[in-house]
Amino acid sequence: MSPAPGGASDVVVVGGGAAGLSLAYRLVETGAATVTVVEQPDGPGRPAERTWCYWDEDVGDLAEAVEASWPLLRVHGPHGDALTVDPAPSRYRMVRSTAFERLVHARLARSPGGSLLRATVDTVRDVPGGAEVRCTAPGGRTLTLRARRVFDSRPLPALPPARTRLLQHFRGWFVRTDTGRFDPAIADLMDFRVPQPRHGLAFGYVLPLAPDRALVEYTEFSRAPLTTAAYEAALGHYTREVLGLGAFRVESAEQGVIPMTDARFPRRTGNAVFRIGTAGGAT
Template identity: 80%
Template structure:
């Protein structure tokens, strides 16, 4: 095994997922002289293709990778009633990880200081004047990258201690039907016409890609994931009995889990080493959405590096995290009925305001008005209780695929 001489970059980004590639693109766009992204080579260490969804308005920086957009959103309550809303000026957007990776790689390859290194990052540590990343390349050679700042997006080996820890776990089918079965303008965000677990909640999720093609998912918020066989059974029931699709072909599948926890994620782990993405707390605890927070955080980090200081701002505000902690606890204790809670939010709140609320972009007055539409007594009891609960380590949830 041979070792290459140390290479120097202004910034090294570890991990080539949404967080790592988004940050790298922002950095080269903002004028950072040299950025190296270290991402795993082809093989079992690379995550399977994933789907990322978010809402946005106007033209986005990564619109070329958007596979589908929906102007209308629909929620089916547990009573079967459907509510369709128009969140204008926002629209719901879907990005597939392979298309996003191709776009990001193309931008980095065109930038004078951008580079993608296919290698396994073995160690990340602070050194005088910055940090270094030691890597093993596909041919077995080792190399050392040194930089002023290192941003690490790799998944944590274990989640930090939390008062409440649930997981959003799911399996989805990309289905094709012989006849038109879907409305391409409407995305079904939550369909609660499925059997509910004893604690937490379950829902169907339908993203039409055309009149005869869609991503159909079964999702749960609960303490532990299911087996693949259980997901398949739930998906079959939802597709045939609830959606009434009739005959269909499954063209591909995706499966994963997303942590939903009120744990505190340290963003700085050394003078020159920072965590980003889910490892840095970018996943919204009560919804699992991550992509939009990653974009906000990436823009802020790129501006900080351009101005000569490396910082990682919090991806979510304190009020949003406090409200999420209360909701997670209320769901986990069974004090609120999850399907009724989320259905009521959509029925009683203007859609654009609700999406801004879910994104942590509402004012205290707007949040107060939204709070009045929730079950006040159990939420108030939980809000009083949460600050006094101890944080503890929870067993790590396991799944056969990575998060979307």
């Protein structure tokens, strides 16, 4: 459902990523507030499907969105030594963005106080008694939403000043092997057997989904992302030379960049406007 132009909710959440959908889900689940989520319409401006992982003791009401979880975690040293730990009572869990969106969208649709609007947000500003969000619907119609509070997760145009600015950047393959090569009980959180860059740090990351399926990633902490070709070369080396996967096929890929900085992010940009997620310094 979509709010009418000029309609008011207690809360407007700008952006349907992990932070925005998590906040909206909890608000409608607890009945704490009426919520309108504004998401980018389908098209080039909408993010591709991505993977989120988190720690928790209980899968709780997110069960239908959790694709996999692992009771054991492993770290490989650069010379092949490995440490395996049991983080009980916590488990490491994987959620795919499409499944999480489906879960939250369904909950919003069932809630009398929840709504979803596909539109491009143009401006967010304080107004007397709350905040105003102006956006453009796919057909070009301009909509104005008002709320007591707005939580904005849109990326910042530039990072704040900082002593340290690194990027956690990565590319991952969802692979299927010809034979069972993975232990679905163990996630390799960091594998330092990959070649290290001149400046920064690199590691492999393996999340098994079945004996013959896994998400395999190459990750760097450094100042600048790589080209896609460089990620592909690093993944090729890791899967073939380090993991020794043998014959496999890549079913899909994902790529991302996460800012890692000690900058102080403005959590509040107005009396009734708040930044959340990466835009609020969560990483």
